[in-house]
Amino acid sequence: xxxxxxxxxxxxxxxxxxxxxxxxxxxxxxxxxxxxxxxxxxxxxxxxxxxxxxxxxxxxxxxxxxxxxxxxxxxxxxxxxxxxxxxxxxxxxxxxxxxxxxxxxxxxxxxxxxxxxxxxxxxxxxxxxxxxxxxxxxxxxxxxxxxxxxxxxxxxxxxxxxxxxxxxxxxxxxxxxxxxxxxxxxxxxxxxxxxxxxxxxxxxxxxxxxxxxxxxxxxxxxxxxxxxxxxxxxxxxxxxxxxxxxxxxxxxxxxxxxxxxxxxxxxxxxxxxxxxxxxxxxxxxxxxxxxxxxxxxxxxxxxxxxxxxxxxxxxxxxxxxxxxxxxxxxxxxxxxxxxxxxxxxxxxxxxxxxxxxxxxxxxxxxxxxxxxxxxxxxxxxxxxxxxxxxxxxxxxxxxxxxxxxxxxxxxxxxxxxxxxxxxxxxxxxxxxxxxxxxxxxxxxxxxxxxxxxxxxxxxxxxxxxxxxxxxxxxxxxxxxxxxxxxxxxxxxxxxxxxx
Numbered sequence: 001x002x003x004x005x006x007x008x009x010x011x012x013x014x015x016x017x018x019x020x021x022x023x024x025x026x027x028x029x030x031x032x033x034x035x036x037x038x039x040x041x042x043x044x045x046x047x048x049x050x051x052x053x054x055x056x057x058x059x060x061x062x063x064x065x066x067x068x069x070x071x072x073x074x075x076x077x078x079x080x081x082x083x084x085x086x087x088x089x090x091x092x093x094x095x096x097x098x099x100x101x102x103x104x105x106x107x108x109x110x111x112x113x114x115x116x117x118x119x120x121x122x123x124x125x126x127x128x129x130x131x132x133x134x135x136x137x138x139x140x141x142x143x144x145x146x147x148x149x150x151x152x153x154x155x156x157x158x159x160x161x162x163x164x165x166x167x168x169x170x171x172x173x174x175x176x177x178x179x180x181x182x183x184x185x186x187x188x189x190x191x192x193x194x195x196x197x198x199x200x201x202x203x204x205x206x207x208x209x210x211x212x213x214x215x216x217x218x219x220x221x222x223x224x225x226x227x228x229x230x231x232x233x234x235x236x237x238x239x240x241x242x243x244x245x246x247x248x249x250x251x252x253x254x255x256x257x258x259x260x261x262x263x264x265x266x267x268x269x270x271x272x273x274x275x276x277x278x279x280x281x282x283x284x285x286x287x288x289x290x291x292x293x294x295x296x297x298x299x300x301x302x303x304x305x306x307x308x309x310x311x312x313x314x315x316x317x318x319x320x321x322x323x324x325x326x327x328x329x330x331x332x333x334x335x336x337x338x339x340x341x342x343x344x345x346x347x348x349x350x351x352x353x354x355x356x357x358x359x360x361x362x363x364x365x366x367x368x369x370x371x372x373x374x375x376x377x378x379x380x381x382x383x384x385x386x387x388x389x390x391x392x393x394x395x396x397x398x399x400x401x402x403x404x405x406x407x408x409x410x411x412x413x414x415x416x417x418x419x420x421x422x423x424x425x426x427x428x429x430x431x432x433x434x435x436x437x438x439x440x441x442x443x444x445x446x447x448x449x450x451x452x453x454x455x456x457x458x459x460x461x462x463x464x465x466x467x468x469x470x471x472x473x474x475x476x477x478x479x480x481x482x483x484x485x486x487x488x489x490x491x492x493x494x495x496x497x498x499x
Contacts, residue, residue, distance in 0.1 A: 144184035
């Protein structure tokens with residue numbers, strides 16, 4: 001689809017149009033270079049305005065030069081070729097350069113083929129129609145370049161090849177070195193060369209010219225291919241074969257049609273399509289069209305590239321969407337399977353739960369019972385060890401009198417701790433409550449330092465610090481005998497130290 005294009009075969013007298021795409025071609029006709037022909041050509045062009053156009057020119061006015069230039073690339077090469085083309089062809093509009101090979105010795109310079117159409121005013125009406133209708137012009141190629149691709153289709157690999165092609169009552173002689181175009185000339189139909197005998201003479205003259213210009217080595221043997229749908233060059237083969245400087249090969253139409261994959265009847269009816277079919281779909285190596293004529297094609301390539309990129313992105317997005325959709329479907333299926341398994345497990349659990357005995361107690365009560373059982377299994381409190389631990393600080397504090405000592409096991413703790421309540425008083429109290437509180441805090445720190453004792457707290461003190469209580473007492477000084485007792489109560493947690 002992307003290679004579909006129009007190929008124009010232009011001569012000073014007429015122009016032919018080939019509608020080509022891979023595996024299919026259709027000859028749209030020939031149009032003469034007059035007002036009627038231009039009008040018919042414009043109708044065809046309008047109906048195919050969406051296709052790129054390649055123009056193949058066949059004219060006597062063409063020039064070829066072989067040049068060896070320094071090996072440069074990029075912008076430097078473009079500037080070098082531009083200067084060289086202006087130097088060689090002056091103000092000629094249709095020029096082009098083709099880098100063919102690179103030298104293998106010395107500086108390894110590049111060998112270029114420079115070509116031009118010095119007098120191509122006859123192309124202006126056709127190009128004007130293409131420009132007005134905004135057809136993308138791929139380029140302008142000489143017929144000799146199309147014939148080079150024709151040699152490739154014929155699998156011709158001779159070192160020095162001269163193709164004698166007769167089309168439209170004209171004889172074109174093109175020389176190829178190792179399959180690359182070096183020189184070409186057209187002999188018009190109004191000359192005596194259209195006679196079979198003179199064709200052999202023109203081939204011999206061309207050989208002398210190539211040897212004189214040192215394009216063809218003097219000792220080289222020239223291999224001549226004769227291509228003539230009308231069969232007028234058959235007699236020239238006998239004359240050339242008699243000369244040891246030539247070797248000849250006559251190309252018949254059936255072999256040519258087979259090489260180009262064209263039906264024999266179609267090729268016999270329109271032999272002009274042979275070089276056009278050979279160059280169609282090939283990269284244009286030698287382009288004679290100036291940049292201003294190729295502007296529509298440059299824009300066409302940008303549009304096609306953007307459309308291609310958009311299509312690729314759309315396909316990628318579609319593929320990604322399909323992938324996510326399939327993944328979502330897979331997850332949905334897994335979710336439904338898990339839901340079914342959950343329902344099955346719930347049903348099995350309910351069936352098993354119905355076989356359980358009836359539970360008369362709440363789970364919280366069962367937890368308390370288990371905790372109490374663990375505590376009972378852990379054994380009773382070691383009373384001697386408890387009294388020994390608390391007795392030491394009491395013996396060390398003779399000013400503190402013990403009134404009562406009680407303990408209870410913490411029923412819901414798993415550490416085996418015992419809560420101890422201690423009621424005591426200061427034996428020597430002179431009414432100085434500040435000193436009494438300091439002595440009680442010192443006694444609490446002593447208890448806190450005993451191993452196994454923690455969370456020592458004051459439950460009641462000689463001084464009632466409650467903000468809601470009523471103040472009472474005397475402001476007069478009293479002796480120690482008449483001072484009230486300094487009573488206090490402590491609470492702590494005790495756990496027997498493990499050996």
